[in-house]
Amino acid sequence: PVLRVAIMGLGSYGTRVAKAMQSCKRAKLTGLISGTPSKIKDWQAKYNIPEKNCYNYENYDQIKDNPDIDAVYVITPNALHREGVLRVAAAGKHAICEKPMSVNARQGQEMVDACRKAGVKLLVGYRMHFEPNTLEIVRMRNEGEFGKVLFFQGLSGFRIGDPKQWRLNRELAGGGAMMDIGIYSVNGARYMTGEEPEWVTAQETKTDPVKFREGVDETIQFQMGFPSGAVASCLSTYNMNNLDRFFLNGEKGYAELQPATGYGPIKGRTNKGELTHPHIAHQTIQMDEMAGIILENKKPVIPVNGEEAVKDLVIIDAIYEACRTGKRQALSL
Ligand code: NAD
Structure with a gap:
């Protein structure tokens, strides 16, 4: 099985992750969440993403009804990670979130608790x-x-x-x-x-x-x-x-x-x-390993x-x- 991932936030790091995921064996980019329609269009063409897997910040809660997406990778500015992860968890999808996971420990704990309650995994982009x-x-x-x-x-x-x-x-x-x-x-x-x-x-x-x-x-x-x-x-x-x-x-x-x-x-x-x-793009290894963690409960060394x-x-x-x-x-x- 392959981990099917939507990226939220099509900025500079999201772009790097998407590119690196093209070399993944176990993870695949299948969805997009962005507030900028022109970016969605560009990315759809580049990564062959169907219209039904594209969302904006108003409607992405509907991702809960989308069987083509297992996890959402939140790559927005730091203070927006919390809302993204809480809404992804509420939609019943696994959350991968960029570092810092949030802007303080209290919010971070709230995110952990919400994902646990929703029965989804919460992983953070610690590529090292x-x-x-x-x-x-x-x-x-x-x-x-x-x-x-x-x-x-x-x-x-x-x-x-x-x-x-x-x-x-x-x-x-x-x-x-x-x-x-x-x-x-x-x-x-x-x-x-x-x-x-x-x-x-x-x-x-x-x-x-x-x-x-x-x-x-x-x-x-x-x-x-x-x-x-x-x-x-x-x-x-x-x-x-x-x-x-x-x-x-x-x-x-x-x-x-x-x-x-x-x-x-x-x-x-x-x-x-x-x-x-030898060097392999960190994001390629990370996303393949995260697929193992989410799909097979693999335990990473760190x-x-x-x-x-x-x-x-x-x-x-x-x-x-x-x-x-x-x-x-x-x-x-
Ligand atoms: P960026 O500014 O290039 O991209 C952020 C994206 O979020 C943009 O596409 C922007 O349009 C979108 N966005 C959505 N709502 C927004 C709002 N209200 N205000 C501003 N932008 C909004 O930033 P980036 O460098 O891609 O960083 C994004 C996240 O990724 C940060 O949390 C950062 O710490 C993390 N990051 C991690 C690594 C790593 O190596 N793990 C590297 C770079 C960035």
Whole structure:
């Protein structure tokens, strides 16, 4: 069986996902949801999507009566993920949602609860959870090849352009760089160490308060402590290009990824040498693996469910609170 997917939000990342899905073996694009009729027309022609599988933001609840669609992939601006996922769940379809799953942990939990109640799966587009060099490091760590893990460094950033875009609008983005790109270091700290943090501290700096308005973070440094005693030191920014590096150090060895989360190829090495898995588009692997998770209850090595995403949102909420108060925040994940 093949997972038949409708994409909601035909923007730049939706375009990338659709293209990558053309190489999928187990997932297929069968439906479209967009507010822009001209985009629907273009995509219909490109991907051979019948009219009856095309919807707009007013009528997509009717997807519940469409037997050609198993799941909807929500790829809209962050603050709109919640409504999209709730309506998809109410229509009885599985939901795949982009990161960040929502703009705070409370909304994220609401999405998890709604999908559970509706009996549908909720998965989040954590494409790195399926990336082979990343998984190789996780395997080596689990087998003790680095010894006891003591330190993680995560650096995540890019220099953002157009000040009018939704990513710099708090209402649609839910924050700034942390929500968009810093989340890779938050999430990466967890899968690279294999632990859940029990505290965070954080400090914010802003060089351009006109471009980065109130509630839109430009640069945040944050630190996390883990139950084993390992610590993480991370940077999230909208003000530097080519900042994409993970570094893990244990008592015996190290692993580094640079780039660590870009669209690829992901380059990595450890104290034992270069990581050599070939590059395959992350979204192709992700959608094939998600088909296995949804259709066959396959368990990924690193979870991609809604509960996993809520943990990142709990940490991000605490990072913002730590910036606001200057105080260390305790976490129980
Ligand atoms: P984008 O602006 O290119 O696309 C967003 C789409 O949503 C557009 O087609 C837009 O028309 C549509 N939309 C619907 N309602 C809207 C509204 N009220 N206001 C504005 N746009 C509206 O953005 P994008 O880069 O495609 O990002 C979309 C989502 O995907 C974000 O949540 C982002 O974090 C996520 N994303 C994930 C990755 C990844 O690697 N996993 C990469 C890029 C983006």
